[in-house]
Amino acid sequence: MCGVVGLLLADTESHTEASHLLFESLFYLQHRGQDACGMATSGAKGRVFQCKGNGMASKVFQDGARVNDLPGYMGIAHLRYPTAGTSSSAESQPFYCNSPYGICLAHNGNLINAPELRRYLDEEAHRHVNTDSDSELMLNIFANALNDTGKVRVNVEDIFRSLTQMSQKCQGAWAVTAMIAGFGILAFRDPHGIRPLLMGTRPSTTIEGAMDYMFASESIALRQLGFKDYRDILPGEAVFVRKGGKAEFKQVVEMKSYTPDIFEQNMGLKLADKIRETLGDEGVRGIDVIVPVPETSNTSAAVVSERLKIPLSNAFVKNRFVFRTFILPGQKLRQKSVRRKLSAIESEFKGRTVCLVDDSIVRGTTSREIVSMAREAGAVRVYFASCAPPLVYPHIYGIDLASPQEMIAHEKTRKDIAQLIGADDLIYQDLDDLKQACAEAAPKGGVKEFEVGVFCGKYQTAIPEGYFGHLDEIRGKKRSMNGGEVLKGAIKASGPVNEVNGNNSFTLEIPVSALPKNADPTSLLSVSTAPRTPDNREDISIHNIASENN
Ligand SMILES: O=P(O)(O)OC[C@H]1O[C@H](OP(=O)(O)OP(=O)(O)O)[C@H](O)[C@@H]1O
Ligand SMILES: NC(=O)CC[C@H](N)C(=O)O
Numbered sequence: 001m002c003g004v005v006g007l008l009l010a011d012t013e014s015h016t017e018a019s020h021l022l023f024e025s026l027f028y029l030q031h032r033g034q035d036a037c038g039m040a041t042s043g044a045k046g047r048v049f050q051c052k053g054n055g056m057a058s059k060v061f062q063d064g065a066r067v068n069d070l071p072g073y074m075g076i077a078h079l080r081y082p083t084a085g086t087s088s089s090a091e092s093q094p095f096y097c098n099s100p101y102g103i104c105l106a107h108n109g110n111l112i113n114a115p116e117l118r119r120y121l122d123e124e125a126h127r128h129v130n131t132d133s134d135s136e137l138m139l140n141i142f143a144n145a146l147n148d149t150g151k152v153r154v155n156v157e158d159i160f161r162s163l164t165q166m167s168q169k170c171q172g173a174w175a176v177t178a179m180i181a182g183f184g185i186l187a188f189r190d191p192h193g194i195r196p197l198l199m200g201t202r203p204s205t206t207i208e209g210a211m212d213y214m215f216a217s218e219s220i221a222l223r224q225l226g227f228k229d230y231r232d233i234l235p236g237e238a239v240f241v242r243k244g245g246k247a248e249f250k251q252v253v254e255m256k257s258y259t260p261d262i263f264e265q266n267m268g269l270k271l272a273d274k275i276r277e278t279l280g281d282e283g284v285r286g287i288d289v290i291v292p293v294p295e296t297s298n299t300s301a302a303v304v305s306e307r308l309k310i311p312l313s314n315a316f317v318k319n320r321f322v323f324r325t326f327i328l329p330g331q332k333l334r335q336k337s338v339r340r341k342l343s344a345i346e347s348e349f350k351g352r353t354v355c356l357v358d359d360s361i362v363r364g365t366t367s368r369e370i371v372s373m374a375r376e377a378g379a380v381r382v383y384f385a386s387c388a389p390p391l392v393y394p395h396i397y398g399i400d401l402a403s404p405q406e407m408i409a410h411e412k413t414r415k416d417i418a419q420l421i422g423a424d425d426l427i428y429q430d431l432d433d434l435k436q437a438c439a440e441a442a443p444k445g446g447v448k449e450f451e452v453g454v455f456c457g458k459y460q461t462a463i464p465e466g467y468f469g470h471l472d473e474i475r476g477k478k479r480s481m482n483g484g485e486v487l488k489g490a491i492k493a494s495g496p497v498n499e500v501n502g503n504n505s506f507t508l509e510i511p512v513s514a515l516p517k518n519a520d521p522t523s524l525l526s527v528s529t530a531p532r533t534p535d536n537r538e539d540i541s542i543h544n545i546a547s548e549n550n
């Protein structure tokens with residue numbers, strides 16, 4: 001995901017009000033990325049001030065203490081959940097490049113032709129790129145186009161023209177806020193509008209008749225900070241707000257379609273009907289309670305409960321000090337964190353047939369753990385309903401979900417998956433139903449199409465040859481970062497493994513450093529295939545051992 005923000009105050013004398021507002025906005029968008037965050041501001045003499053690093057906003061900005069080091073009337077900020085490159089702090093954003101004019105950029109999305117852009121920057125543009133980040137490439141492509149104007153000072157038209165050139169060179173998804181030191185704030189979106197970006201305004205608190213401008217990935221940040229009249233930046237559109245000036249808009253590249261990622265939309269309206277279709281009237285009558293997996297599925301579960309006329313029970317309590325799980329690096333960590341994050345209220349489960357509702361199943365970490373928690377709390381039957389259809393293809397536009405092989409639905413039937421997560425039955429939303437539910441929820445005349453490549457493998461942009469192989473390679477590299485070389489091989493197994501995989505073959509990846517000296521890799525199988533009992537989930541961790549450093 002990633003969150004981006006941009007802000008320009010009308011009052012150019014304001015000292016650190018911009019950085020304080022930006023800091024606050026990061027809390028409203030923190031769920032969009034927890035790996036790293038940062039901010040860059042610019043003030044009176046056009047100097048750029050920055051603070052960024054790994055961790056969440058409160059940590060990086062030392063509970064706000066560092067915000068006072070960031071003066072200026074404008075700035076941009078970023079929350080990172082990596083899709084490309086590594087998790088190193090050097091890749092935290094915004095990125096800064098001094099030539100020309102001092103540009104900072106914060107990017108949500110993913111570029112799918114990074115190798116080609118890297119080659120162009122190196123061999124033709126002679127620009128130094130310091131990290132593996134695709135966002136740094138985008139910044140340099142833009143900077144290079146601006147540089148080609150050959151001007152000492154550019155104007156707004158030059159900026160828009162350079163963005164047109166950049167949009168023609170880059171392929172993939174982007175929602176970007178950028179800042180040109182001493183000049184203004186820029187925001188733009190890819191031709192398909194895959195990642196979200198909005199703009200809002202508010203009257204300046206100090207200069208009568210003047211407006212402050214803010215851009216953000218989600219309206220919540222704008223609303224909470226008093227920015228109103230917000231509107232979407234359209235696909236292919238750019239907005240520049242000049243210091244002390246007004247917003248100027250330009251369609252820098254033709255709008256190809258308007259297909260925001262369906263993950264951003266309201267999910268789950270048709271799920272109730274699907275549950276009835278799958279379980280039948282009898283099955284539905286047997287359900288005692290609908291239980292949301294807090295909080296992302298609360299709304300959908302409430303709709304399901306109302307439509308099926310089954311009581312809703314908030315039978316899982318969320319620990320608000322544990323954060324998002326599936327974006328944590330490392331399967332072991334993710335698994336542990338589900339248990340830390342959610343606790344089951346026994347009295348709500350004891351002796352009941354429950355239907356758990358979550359927004360999605362990716363690797364199956366959450367669903368597997370909570371089905372087993374529901375049983376431990378005394379549930380007699382456990383159904384699991386997912387608002388999203390099975391995820392089986394890579395997400396390539398800015399959500400590094402998992403590689404298809406890690407996704408629990410990969411090459412599995414619904415029944416296989418139900419077995420793997422330990423549920424009595426599993427109900428998935430249909431893709432067509434989901435699209436229809438989202439289209440119905442969109443404002444009149446609004447979005448009708450959505451980016452759904454992760455469910456069906458059909459993407460909005462052409463995919464460069466070899467891109468999926470390249471993705472796997474990057475993920476392999478990430479996995480082995482702490483573990484050194486990775487052994488890979490298909491291993492035939494029998495016995496308890498059958499219970500886990502539903503067939504008797506699987507791919508095992510073991511970081512060499514995780515093995516005892518001179519160990520035969522297959523020796524690990526005896527550890528990982530221990531029989532499954534309520535207290536021993538080692539069998540599931542066959543894959544976990546393999547991808548511990550993922
Ligand atoms: O199948 P999995 O790999 O477990 O991924 C799916 C889970 O990931 C997301 O939750 P997340 O952990 O991000 O946190 P949240 O719902 O609390 O925001 C999503 O809401 C599912 O619960
Ligand atoms: N999730 C995102 O939008 C990530 C942005 C960018 N591709 C990065 O990895 O930093």
Ligand SMILES: [Mg+2]
Nearest residue numbers: 293294296366
């Ligand atoms: Mg969740």
